[in-house]
Amino acid sequence: MFNYKQIYSACLVLIIFISGCGTWENFTTYFNVYYNAKLHYDEAMEDISKTEKDIFEFKEKPVSSVADKAFTKVIEKCSAILQYNPESAYFDDALFIIGVAYYYKQNYAKALRKFRELETVPETELALENKLWIGKTELQLRNFEEGIKQLEEVKKIAADEGEEEILEQAYKTQIAFHFFQESYENAVIIINDFLNISENDETKAEVAFQLGKIYTELNDLNKAVEAYATVVNYSPSIRTEFQSKLELAKTNLQLQNYDQSIEVLQELRAEDKFSQYLDLIVYQTGVVYLEQEKLNEAIENFAVVDTMKLPSEKETLGRARIKLGELWEYKFMDFDSAAKYYNKAASSILLVEEKSYAISKTTLFRNYKRLSENIFKNERQLVYIQDRQEFVKDSIDYQDYLFELKQDSTRNIVTNPDGTQTARDNNRARDLQTGAVQVETQRTKPEFPKISADSLKTIVSKDKYDLGNMFFIELEVPDSAYYYYKDVLDNYPKRPFTPNVVYALGSYYLSVDDSLHADSVFQFIYNEYQGLPVADQAARRLGILEFDVETDSSAQFYIEAEKNLTEENYPEAIQNFYALADKFPESVLAPKALYSVGWVWENKLGHLDSAAIIYDTLVARYDKSLYAKDVFAKLQNYKQEMLRKHIEDSVAKKKEELEDVKIPEVKNTEGDIEIIKNDSLKINNKNVIDEIEDEPKTPENLRRKEFLEAEKERLQPDSLSKSKIDTLKEIEEPDTSVKADTLKPKTRTLLK
Template sequence: MQLCSVNFSEFFLKSKFFVLLAVLPFIFIFGGCGLWQDFTTYFNLYHNAKTLYYDAEELIIKDRKDIFFVSDAAIPAAASQNLPKVIEKFSKLLQFHQESSYVDDALFLIGKAFYYQKSYIKASRKFQELIATQPNSDLVLEATLWLGKSEMQMKKFDDGMKYLQEAKNRALEEKDEDVLAEVYIEEVRYLKFQEKYPEAVQKLKEIVALDLSDDLSSKALYETGEIYFKQLNNPAPAADAYKKTLEFSPPYDVEYNSNLNYNICLRELGKMDEALNNFEAMGREFKYQDKIDEIYLQTGLTLKKLGKFNEAYKQFYVLDTLAMNSSSSGIARFELGDMFENNLMDFDSAYVYYLKAEKSASTADYLKKIREKAGLFKRYEGLQTNLYVYSRQLAYIADPKEYKRDSLKYYADSADARLADLFNFPNDTPTDTSMTDSLKIAADSLKALQDSLAKISGEGGNPEMTNPEDEFAIGRPRPGDNTGKEGDGTGGNPPVAIEKKGWAPVRATVPEDSLKSLLAKTYFDLGNVFFGEIIIPDSAFNYYNKLLTEFPDSKYQGQALFSLGSYYLDKKDNAVADSLFEVVYENYKDESVANLAADKLGKPKIVQKVSPADKLFEDAEKIYVAKKYDEAVQKYYSVFLLYPETFTAPKSLLAAGFVLENDLQLLDSAFAVYDTLVSRYPQTRFSNSVLSKVKFYKSEKERIEKEIQDSLKAIRDSVVADSIAKHTPPPDSAGVKEPVKDSTAVMKTPGKDSSAVQQEQPGVPNEPSPGPNSKPEGAGESVKPTEGEKKGEAAGEGEKPPNEEEPENQNLEEPRKDHIFQEKTWAILSKEGTYSSLLRRGNPPQRSSS
């Protein structure tokens, strides 16, 4: 509807031109000065400015997709370039043609140009000026509308609503449907901004009841469906609104989105078969082929909800393979990860797809879920890696031959995978006699490696590995393994092809006791991941049980026992759960978990000894409450310095950074503390709370540093170029005599004193350019004056004070300000370099002609 109002304004403005054309013959007959002024003004300024404006507005309206969007979208670049020209030309019209009949037009279009530029204060002033100075103009009604819109954008809602109501009343009186529609649109935007969604729905229903146009009615109904579905979470009335939208012949985008969202609402209402049939029908329609990725996605989601996982997998796999850069692909990858996690219990595949989803485009409602799952499975995969590595390293310590066997097998498998293609000859290929020498050498080397492996394995008595930790290596292939199916030739990813990197055997770099502590912590962390995040209690039980049986003296015993008690409590086995809580309560009184067990048992809590780190943190808290912020920061940071291995350390870093950022406003210092927190304690909830802030700060710092370096480089290049251009003699000055115009006169500038600068001397050649062996003046050795310089000084003797150097250029109108600029610039860019040394003495750098 905004386009309609623009057409109305354009028609009104064009009408003046037609009037001028109609009366043009009479201008010359009757000599009307006012009409002649309008005519010249039109063609000199108004016509060009108006053309630029409507070209820009057409681009803005074409680019705007949602007329009910709360804030104004950014305008296209081409329109942004036109609007300043529009303002400039119309401003000239107002300045030099105040008696023209185009003053109201100029004020109105300048105001709209400012509005589109989001300069709402300036726009408001122009509309007010038009209303005050041109009260009889036909543009007053539209100016009132746009004044209200400007006030609303400045969040002056009371004034904005007053002007909008005034415009609505006048539009109803004058039956101006275009202005009326604009007022209703602005009112809906305001109610959405205030999150008064029921009132916004009522206002949209009023728009439909007015029946101003099919286009506006269809958009109002679609917006009604959007509010019901996405804001009020009520799919039933949303489905009705979407369905009614299709009855008004809406634009293509509104039609497609209404159709798609209608079927999504049916799925939410449990009518999944109907929704699936509709999605499949949409996929067969040619006009929706440019949206086929979204239709495939919704079809896959519907199949997944119906429990048809194989068919859903095919839909998602097509998107993962063929629609790689769309947001539908990112969502499909997340859904594939969810299916592998929850339906197939294949966490390695789930990890791969969650990681791919994190690196793909997505929608706002999926973005948070994708990040959470990707972070969880990165942690899970890291723990599984640690579990395998620590287990093997303990085996290497127990039996060094295990390291040799693993190493030889790893490299044998790698060599076998790399050389397999070399020896996979076709059936019609000749025998070994056709093999090249290099292939024979490679084959012999491979055979020797495999023989060595067999020999060493035989020394152990049993070539089969019986290490109890071998079960953790299952599903972790070496390079060359292919656990999935071959690709289907369509390109992209094969259905279950999971890229897994093998680990080359590495000996432990820490003592055995430390390695056992690391492995115990890995068991505990995996148990927590399965119990509290992936939610597979039986797997959590397995890891907790391994921790208790294999590492009975671990510091995680009390917490593992309490977690097992919670496991049995979830299983409704209260007797076992209470017995475990009792063990924790009686045997781990010095740990905080004892009081958690007390809560479960209904027993009194134990007064525990406060650790030194906790005591120091409490002291810092008291200092902070007293608003001694500098001292509090030092105390918080001392917790990290003195007790870096405690749980309190990352918490104290977060507290120190918070005080620096919010209370002391020392942002650089706060960033340094946050960066230490993220780097030293990356897998804690404290570091996760500031991770995005640290990343943003780093990126901004790098961007600013790059801009500074680019600016300095540009200044440096500019100064060097200017210096070369100013102080390099012209090409014809090297030994070429110019004709002497006057054999006696000395040229002086009128209006100057008697110490004018001499331009030419009789019989004196121009100053030659410095030769290849010449040195810049002041660069360690003075340069001897040329013969021409001696004569010039002699000829000008008495016309300037002694010891005053002659300016190198002959422009007496401007002093040598460039020396001041260069001196300041080079003082920044150089440290006591040749150029800065010369410029401090006021001498320009000399360049050789070579």
């Protein structure tokens, strides 16, 4: 009987012997090295294919540890072929798969070196595919121009030779690159070109889906809807069809086409082939209802996702729990329910930023619960100090509660025939053990306070202040914050942190656009709490900024000016203040310096017109400062008063010309306007300091002169029309008595 295996082996050896040494070398190379290398290569590529990846994702993600180890072995085996068997028929294949291995290990420089080496091998069957990988590698190395050039050449050759698969790969790489570069217009051109030439309906479906994503990025949502809708016209895979319909629903939501969005999602939910994506469908349905403010329907859908058993790698469960937490927090203000869902989300699979958000919310509500419980406990202890009978009553109630709890546990236990005991309601028993029954976790044993009532009040007020800050800053419920701030100020006055509470109240007024009350509060802080950091903060809010003598160059001017002002050396003080404002216009002291110049002219020297010129400069340059706000009203009143006097003078002169009647002259005081009789700010030449009788030609004097001349020129009698002159004839002689001084300062605390 013949042994066929022996005959086969003998024939094979004979054929190899006849064929020569080259065939023998190829034979031994294949079975000794390349065969094993190819096995590892196929293993790695299969592992990569199992990983769900967007086919148009440009940036390569690291491969799994399994694929990485397999590629390492590929490099080792194929490197041996290149070193010891350079004449083997597998030399080309070894070079190529080493290059691919380096590419997926993200060592692009070495990958390109191998692909370029293979490019020099003449008449290799891998030339076109190798060129494709050269283009892909050049793009990953950010040699964009060379990469695109290689891909364009691949497209042309592949189209001529009918290499459909390589042609598709070249198009996909170009589309992914332009999408990555946010060069969406170029991506659209390439996609439309591909859809026209390709005959592969499955790939065309993927490309049409990508076209929809590009239009979404371009914010052309109507075209995005059209692109997503065309995907089903080709032959999409189940995954591509689902993704396109889900994006169609999301885009309709952005367009506020709520009914169309819900309709698409309901169709997806009704088809069994999409059952593996049920969590995403239900979650998105909840999002649509939430956008419509259909809160009950939204909660219902998110709750369905919350109860699903999903694969460990899915984030949908955690996202649904975050949505439920936000609903209970922001829509229903139920912080206990919100805390429960945030806590569940924190232990779910989520992206890093989502998990961090859930953890921060969990911590926030844990602190909220702690503060609320402490406030309740300590307020009860204050009641115990005032009325000990309340402590006795609460202690009795707590004992009754313990008795009821024990009775409840006893009723739930059933004695079995064998003498063992089991819980009648396992769920209830488990809740009792874990403390899941809410009412039981809220009961604590009453304790009589061991500290004084005043100490308790300090603790309570501090917790309420912290709770107010939590509402204001973290929970973003300003009305609740206002309640706690007012509670602390009204019921727990004169605590160490009272200035901070007052400042927080001012911040609340700012948040509700009540700047009037806010400025009042900050002014109170600035006046009452000098020397405390909170006063400096209030000063910044008011525009009264402190300065550092050592670092602020303008400070020396200000110190010198204040010294002269204290010594009543007013001309020098004016010169120092004005020099500061002129040389350091950006200094925080500049508006205060201008204010001081005006104040000296107004209150010490009685030159109201000079004061008005300086105040006008202050308002023009630093209109947002507290000093400008302080002088603005009286400056406007002064201008109106001066305008009135000029009109009266003009009328008087015109009447004199027309009626040939002598009108008593209006007294003036050397160019200054007499404004108020018996007022501390009226102009009195006798009170002007002798040193400045001859005013120096300072910038403010020149500006005053220009100011007055401009006003006089604007109000020349010749500018009056004939009709106005006729009307003015009827006006009686102007009263020479003066009105209340319009430059009287509101406050002098700004110069303290």
